[in-house]
Each structure stands twice: as C-alpha cells, then as structure tokens.
Amino acid sequence: MRSIPLVPAIVLLVIFLLGPVISSFYGSFTDASLTGSAAQGASFVGFANYAELFADPDFPKSVMLTLVFLVASAIVGQNVIGLGLAILMRSSNGFARGVVGTFVVSAWVLPEIVASFAAYAFFNDTGTLNTMLAAVGIDGTNWLYATPMLAVIIANIWRGTAFSMLVYSAALQDVPPEITESAEVDGARGWQRLVFITVPMIRRSISTNLMLTTLQTLSVFTLIFVMTGGGPGTDSSTLPVLAYQEAFQFGKLGFGTAIATILLLVGALFSIVYLRALKPEVD
Amino acid sequence: MGMTSPSRRSLRLVSNGVLLLVGTAFALPLVWLVLASVDERATLSIKLPDAVSLQNFVEVMTPEKAFIPLLNSLILSAGCAIITVVVAVLAAYPLSRYRMRINKPFLYGVLFGTCLPITAMMVPVYSLFVAFNLIDSMGGTILFLAATSLPMAIYMTKSFMDSVPVTLEEAAWMDGASMMSTLTRIVVPLMRPGLAVVFIFVFIGAWGNFFVPFVLLLSPDKLPAAVSIFAFFGQYGSVAYGQLAAFSLLYSVPVIALYVLVSRVLGGSSALAGAVKG
Numbered sequence: 001m002r003s004i005p006l007v008p009a010i011v012l013l014v015i016f017l018l019g020p021v022i023s024s025f026y027g028s029f030t031d032a033s034l035t036g037s038a039a040q041g042a043s044f045v046g047f048a049n050y051a052e053l054f055a056d057p058d059f060p061k062s063v064m065l066t067l068v069f070l071v072a073s074a075i076v077g078q079n080v081i082g083l084g085l086a087i088l089m090r091s092s093n094g095f096a097r098g099v100v101g102t103f104v105v106s107a108w109v110l111p112e113i114v115a116s117f118a119a120y121a122f123f124n125d126t127g128t129l130n131t132m133l134a135a136v137g138i139d140g141t142n143w144l145y146a147t148p149m150l151a152v153i154i155a156n157i158w159r160g161t162a163f164s165m166l167v168y169s170a171a172l173q174d175v176p177p178e179i180t181e182s183a184e185v186d187g188a189r190g191w192q193r194l195v196f197i198t199v200p201m202i203r204r205s206i207s208t209n210l211m212l213t214t215l216q217t218l219s220v221f222t223l224i225f226v227m228t229g230g231g232p233g234t235d236s237s238t239l240p241v242l243a244y245q246e247a248f249q250f251g252k253l254g255f256g257t258a259i260a261t262i263l264l265l266v267g268a269l270f271s272i273v274y275l276r277a278l279k280p281e282v283d
Numbered sequence: 284m285g286m287t288s289p290s291r292r293s294l295r296l297v298s299n300g301v302l303l304l305v306g307t308a309f310a311l312p313l314v315w316l317v318l319a320s321v322d323e324r325a326t327l328s329i330k331l332p333d334a335v336s337l338q339n340f341v342e343v344m345t346p347e348k349a350f351i352p353l354l355n356s357l358i359l360s361a362g363c364a365i366i367t368v369v370v371a372v373l374a375a376y377p378l379s380r381y382r383m384r385i386n387k388p389f390l391y392g393v394l395f396g397t398c399l400p401i402t403a404m405m406v407p408v409y410s411l412f413v414a415f416n417l418i419d420s421m422g423g424t425i426l427f428l429a430a431t432s433l434p435m436a437i438y439m440t441k442s443f444m445d446s447v448p449v450t451l452e453e454a455a456w457m458d459g460a461s462m463m464s465t466l467t468r469i470v471v472p473l474m475r476p477g478l479a480v481v482f483i484f485v486f487i488g489a490w491g492n493f494f495v496p497f498v499l500l501l502s503p504d505k506l507p508a509a510v511s512i513f514a515f516f517g518q519y520g521s522v523a524y525g526q527l528a529a530f531s532l533l534y535s536v537p538v539i540a541l542y543v544l545v546s547r548v549l550g551g552s553s554a555l556a557g558a559v560k561g
Contacts (some may be wrong), residue, residue, distance in 0.1 A: 002462070004386055005305075005373040005377050005462075005466075006374050006378075006389065008369075008370045008373055009370050009371070009373065009374035009433060009437060012370060012426065012429060012430040013393075015426075016426060016427045016429075016430030017407075017431070019411055020404045020407040020411050021399075021404070021407070021525070023410060024406070024412075029408055032410065049343040072400070085302070085305065088301055089298075089302065091291075091294050091295055092295065092298040095299075096299040096302040096303050096306070097302065097304065099306035099307075099310075100302045100309075103306050103307075103310040104305075104309050106309075106313055106539075107312070107313065109492035109539055110313075110491075110535050110538075111490065111493075111534060111538060112491055112492075112493055112509075112534055113491075113493045113509045113513060113531075114316070114531040114534065115312075117512070117516065117531060118312035118313060118314055118315060118316050121315055121327040121328075121524070122311060122312045122315065126327050126328055127315075127328050128311055128312070128315055128327070131328040131330075131401065148399050158309060158312065161309075189319050195398075206410050215400065218400050218403075218405060219401060219402040220492045221494050226513070236340050239403070240400070240402040240403060243403065244406070247406040248406075248498075253409075253410060257406050257407055257410065258349075259406075260403050261407075263403035264399070265399040267398065267403060268395075268398075271398035271399070272395075275394060275395065
C-alpha cells in the first residue's frame with residue numbers, strides 16, 4: 001500500500017524510457033524503414049542490420065570519431081581546462097574570477113541551439129575566428145569543412161567546461177588549506193603540491209566528473225548537427241549524428257535503430273561502471 | 284600572514300592574466316551574438332555596428348516568428364515541469380519516509396536512468412511514437428520530456444525531502460491524517476524552495492531541448508522556439524543574421540534569468556554542480 005505513490009513514476013518511466021529501450025533492441029532486428037513496403041509491416045531479419053553495420057565503412061569510422069570526440073573534448077579538454085580554471089581561480093583576484101565565471105558559465109547556460117549557432121558563426125569561413133586571424137595577417141581556412149572535428153571539439157570544450165569548473169571549484173573548497181600549507185613549508189613546489197596533494201585529495205570528484213562528462217558528451221547531437229551536419233560527407237558524424245542520418249535522412253530506420261542500440265549499450269556499460277565504482281548513496 | 288612573498292605576487296599576476304585571457308576567448312562567440320542582434324547589417328563575424336538599432340528585435344517580434352514558438356516552448360516546458368514535480372513528489376515521499384524493499388532497486392534504477400544517453404534513444408522513440416500515433420502530439424512530447432527529466436527530479440526531490448524533519452508528520456499521523464493529506468498539508472509546504480529549484484531545473488532543461496521536439500513534432504504551429512530558430516536559420520539564415528541573433532537572445536533570456544534565480548536560492552552557482560559532486 002505504501003508504494004502506491006510510486007505508481008505514476010513507474011508508469012511514465014516504463015512507457016517512455018524502458019519502452020524505447022526494449023523497442024530499440026527489437027527494432028534493430030527488423031528491416032523497418034520510413035518509406036516503402038517495409039514501412040507498413042517490418043519483418044524480422046536477425047542480425048542483418050548489425051552485419052550490414054559492421055560491413056559499412058561509415059560505422060567503424062563513426063566509432064573512431066566518437067572516441068576522438070570523447071577523449072579530446074570531454075576527458076582532456078573539459079576536465080583539464082575545468083580543473084585548471086578552478087585552481088587558478090583560487091590564486092586570482094575577484095575581477096578575473098568574475099570575468100571567467102560569467103563567460104564560461106554563460107556558454108553552458110545558453111540553450112543548446114543558441115550555443116550551437118554562436119559556435120557555427122565563430123568557426124564559419126566569414127566568422128570571428130577568420131576575422132581575427134586576418135587582423136594578424138593569417139589567412140584562415142573554412143574550418144567547418146577543412147577541420148570539422150577540430151571545430152566541434154573546441155566548440156564542445158567551450159560549451160561544457162563550466163560544468164567541470166564548477167564541480168572542481170566545489171571540490172577544491174573542501175581541501176583543507178593546512179595540508180597544502182604544511183607541504184609548502186616542507187619545500188614542495190607549486191606543481192608538486194598540485195600533483196601529490198591536491199589531485200589525490202579530490203580524486204573522487206575527478207572520477208565522478210570524468211564519468212559524467214563522458215556520458216554527457218556521448219549524447220551530444222545538436223552542437224555537431226548545427227555546426228557541420230555530420231559533414232562534409234560523414235567526416236564529423238559521431239554515433240548519435242550517424243544514427244539520425246541513417247534513420248531520418250536515408251530512411252533506414254532499422255539501421256539507425258541498430259546504431260542507437262549500440263550507443264545505449266555503451267551508455268549502460270559506462271553507467272554500471274560508474275554506479276559500481278563510486279557507489280553513490282541511495283539512502 | 285601579513286607579508287606576501289614576491290613569488291606569491293607573481294603567481295597572482297599570472298593567474299589573473301591567464302584567467303582574463305581564457306575569459307575573453309570564451310566570451311567571443313557570445314559577444315558576436317549580442318553585437319549582431321543590434322546591428323541591422325550583421326555578418327557572422329564580430330564587428331561594431333555602424334549604428335545600434337533595435338530593428339532586428341522589432342522584425343522578429345511578430346506572432347509567427349517569435350510569439351507562437353515562445354508560447355509553444357512555454358507550454359512544453361511548463362507542462363513537463365508541472366507533471367515532473369507532481370510525480371516526483373509522490374514518488375519521493377515513500378522513498379524518503381518508509382524503509383521498503385523496493386527503495387534500493389528503484390533508486391538505483393532511477394540513477395541508471397539519469398545516465399542513459401537520451402539522444403541515442405530518439406530513433407526508437409520515434410518508432411514508438413509512430414506506433415502509438417503520438418507523432419506531432421504536444422501531450423505525447425510533454426510526457427516524454429517529463430519521463431526523461433523524472434530520474435534526476437526524483438533524486439533531487441528525495442534529498443530535499445530527507446532534510447524535512449519527520450516529527451511534524453508524526454504528530455499528524457497521531458491525529459489520524461492519511462498519507463496523502465500529510466504529504467500535501469505538511470511536507471510540501473515545508474519544502475517549497477526545494478520544489479521551486481526542481482521545477483526550474485526541469486523547466487530550463489525542457490526549454491533548451493532541441494532534439495526531442497525536432498523529432499517528435501511536425502506542424503509549424505506546434506514547434507517550440509528551439510526548433511523554429513533552426514528552421515528560421517534554414518530559411519532566412521544566410522541573409523538575416525541580426526534577426527537570428529535577436530530571436531536567439533529573446534529565447535535565451537528566460538533561462539538565464541531562471542539560472543541566476545536558482546543560483547541565488549542555492550547560494551552560489553557551484554551548489555548546482557556540488558549536488559553531483561559525489
């Protein structure tokens with residue numbers, strides 16, 4: 001009786017979260033498509049979608065692009081810059097802290113479609129970056145075509161660093177100053193204090209944050225979709241973008257569903273590792 | 284310590300310099316947005332407008348361009364936030380107050396749900412919505428948005444509820460009040476600030492969501508601002524950057540205001556991130 005108030009939540013979660021997950025697994029074994037005869041009644045095709053997927057050169061390429069995007073923009077970019085900013089903010093004046101805080105957090109708070117357009121404009125052939133390069137005599141290229149991955153990686157660092165910065169700022173506040181001070185008295189240099197004292201003391205925040213930024217970055221779609229549309233060709237199609245292209249632009253719903261299923265499995269794997277390793281309190 | 288050593292002073296100087304440099308770099312795309320919105324001849328690059336003009340805002344402030352999409356955004360986000368908060372409060376109450384066997388698996392399931400990559404699900408969600416004939420339905424989209432924000436909302440609501448002392452409820456139980464009346468008359472009024480935070484948190488998320496309404500809604504008169512900005516860009520984007528920037532700012536102002544409000548309530552923006560510190 002006492003669990004009755006849980007019912008609405010369970011109904012919503014089962015229909016709209018568990019339902020799509022199950023239908024994703026099932027749909028990836030059918031030849032469902034948006035148009036044609038298969039759009040009416042999809043039939044069971046076994047592992048055909050997966051076989052086709054692994055035979056298609058776009059898929060392994062997309063997996064690689066997704067990995068590059070994850071490592072460069074989330075694991076290295078957002079975390080290292082976020083931690084760096086949080087550390088620098090402790091030894092700076094209020095004005096510099098205010099400037100960084102305002103602009104870094106603004107990029108994160110803006111709705112994703114607006115942030116994506118701002119990043120698109122920045123990297124465009126006639127955008128701010130090339131104007132600035134021209135001012136110092138460098139002839140910039142069309143970044144969104146010539147180096148699409150570099151552009152979306154930098155854009156995602158710009159967009160997401162605030163989260164890591166806020167998490168690390170909060171974590172650093174919990175490091176007792178006596179410990180770093182006594183290390184300083186013992187003659188430890190700045191970088192030694194950072195590597196041997198500060199980082200080990202906030203390692204739990206670091207691993208939590210690495211996991212969360214990885215999961216967030218794995219599901220980045222709008223930023224890439226608006227900036228490059230996955231292009232040129234599929235040169236910046238990470239897995240979420242490729243799933244969209246296959247399902248909605250090429251009408252291969254089963255194929256797109258197979259990619260979605262793989263992404264869900266990867267996301268689930270990360271989540272389980274996260275929940276097991278860090279054991280967040282649930283009571 | 285009264286004295287500052289030279290090395291400490293130079294460290295401070297370097298820190299300030301690096302921070303200001305990074306801050307400027309992060310500001311560039313945002314400065315473009317603001318300058319372009321008041322420039323009638325805006326390009327994609329930062330440039331000072333010849334004359335500051337509000338013409339771009341005047342141009343986009345029509346029912347078709349801005350007001351209907353913004354109203355649709357409001358309906359989607361408010362509908363989603365109301366449903367989410369009500370369902371989350373109901374679910375959080377037994378989780379917070381009773382030791383049930385279902386608590387642990389349910390909360391782990393909820394945490395697992397917060398980690399799921401929702402963008403990965405949009406293809407199967409589309410198929411599911413086609414099967415249930417829910418494509419282009421505002422109601423269906425609201426329910427889906429509510430379901431995706433529910434895991435985080437339940438988790439937040441439960442932790443706010445855990446900090447409400449149980450003694451007052453015990454008195455109410457003694458007087459024979461039912462579970463529902465205890466919840467609505469005693470617990471909910473005591474945690475209004477917490478519920479406001481959850482509401483705003485969910486509202487901001489739904490307001491900014493582009494992919495979900497982009498896939499699930501079709502009719503132009505139902506599209507929220509996020510999707511109509513994208514369509515606007517496709518139609519007039521190459522000629523009217525100033526209008527695009529003006530519309531983007533109009534659409535961003537509510538969430539920025541709400542964000543500032545929440546960080547005031549929680550005492551500093553780091554509190555939001557601190558909640559996930561683990």
